[in-house]
Amino acid sequence: MTDSNKLIIPRIPSPFKVMASKEITDLIRSWRFMLLLLLVFFTFAASMYIGVSNIRTVFNNTQDPDHAFLYLKLLTGGDGSMPPFHILLSFLAPLLGISMGFDAINTEMNAGTLTRLIAQPIYRDNILLAKIYSPIVITVTLFFSLSLLMIGSGLLITGVRIEPQEVIRIMGFTLTTVVYISFYLSLAILFSIIFRQPATSALSVLGIWLFFTVFYPMLINLAVKAFMPDPAYLTQSQLMGYNELILNILRIAPNQLYSDAATTLLMPSVRSLGPMSMEQLSGAIPAPLPVKESLMIVWPQISGMIAFSVACFALAYYLFMRREIRS
């Protein structure tokens, strides 16, 4: 009884914190996460290597308005032997999100641990929140440390001072990546609630990912060829209108949104994501945009991705709260 006489009030973590820390431990220790981590790390290392080895030519290329942004060039520059890091990430990131979410609920349901869990004095939504919060914490940590690693090694290798706007751009890019992963994560969690079998939910999310990255642009191309009138008979403004329409349809795909946003953030001279007329371009000097302008351009893309993720999560939340828990 001596312990209880001391005037120390023990800090008891809330059930949510307990669950989140358990989820994070499980994820970090799982094989699939290690494999994907290795994959991400190799991709990062390879693109960094190519970036560093080409940095001299890229930096001296005065034709390029962005040539002075050394750190951005480290991420995007290359000799064409390998796609730049952000393009590779637009493929890899979904896999990371899917792998962390596809079995979130159904495995627990099948194993009978979910019933045991909700028989404890906790709120049911805390389970779902912990399931989405922990992977996000991991991705945030992972990608921010990768970015810092890149900046740090760049500093070491080149000794060039980093511009504040480069920091903002790189962090913006990292944040965009995290949002993009969260979208696939919440989609995967949604499917893990809908489908009882983890394999089914994994295949369904992978199917959606494959559809958007491979088949969706192809379908749009086909549709454009079939329905669009011959460009020779169109006026300039009609043509522009069609172009805009096609781009907007393409932007339903989250990976399109992501690569648009990443490109704009990492290449400061990109000033519009849509078509521009000659009138708009005349008199424009090919020069990098200020950070604020770039952020203004990508804001619709980022908010679109956030909206997608939130919608998926809201649906998952609704389904999970109404779900009969008995197996």
Added chain:
Amino acid sequence: MDPIIKLQELSKRYGSQKAVNKLSLEINRGEIFGLLGPNGAGKTTSILMMLGLTEPDSGSATVCGYDATRNPILIKRKVGYMPDHLGFYPQMTGLENLRYIARLNGLDEAIINQRTSTVLEIVGLKDAANKKTSAYSRGMKQRLGLADVLIKSPEVIILDEPTLGIDPAGVKEFLELIKRLSSQHGLTVLLSSHHLHHVQQVCDRVGIFVEGELLAQGTLTDLSRELFGNTGLETLIKLASIPKSIDHLKSTFASYSAINALDISGEVLRFHTTEDITPKIIRTIIESGEDILSVSKKEYGLDEIYQRYFEYSNSKTSKGESRHFKNIQP
């Protein structure tokens, strides 16, 4: 004293099927109550409604003084529930699984350390505590499940099919453990099962639950008296040899008004009586010069009670439907 679990007119339907129909039940503090019924009778649904894990369509469940639909968290703090399909995180050890649940219950680390070792000691898993649960046998999982329930030092424990899938020796041990815990700590136990013998061994009272309705409840003797009161008692007496004069025995016993019928087949005498007159019968047999090998009195166990109720519910609803529990052998 107020009952610790009080259900009033609890109903729940899934689609067109009535899972639970107007269930009213009271369970007192410190008693072991057995909810008995075939698979699909609505036992699990009733339990989930008591814990607030499923919302009833109508009626109310009050557990430990709280309404289950409104205050499930408060109830879950005081009630330990062991589900029928029990699962643990396979990548964690038994101890880690237990600690996780203890932390979710908001226990302090020092108390957790102390309590996990006590509880593991009680259920006899101390040696296996640091083994991964993926290596646990069914019986060990069941015991870990019990530890899991006890870790929050509950007032009520609800066990859904706790004897499912463990071997007879394990069942016996497990039930004894439950009985001991109940009497030592004053726990109220609600136990659901379709296994009559198991329930018979430990329960103070039983409720028979078929097709979402509670057909009967009470102590076993009450139930058998209610059902078999008219048939009376049956006493079997085995003699050392075939009686010398069967007619003499028959005529002697014919004068006893309490005996309804007497069958003699070989050395076995079967008496049907309205009251318990076994000593008198024995004395008469010995006086007539026969040697008795054994005397057995047939008491109606749950088997018979169960069977009776199924017959009852069969005849009630047998309008061309196939009854899935008709084939259940006791």
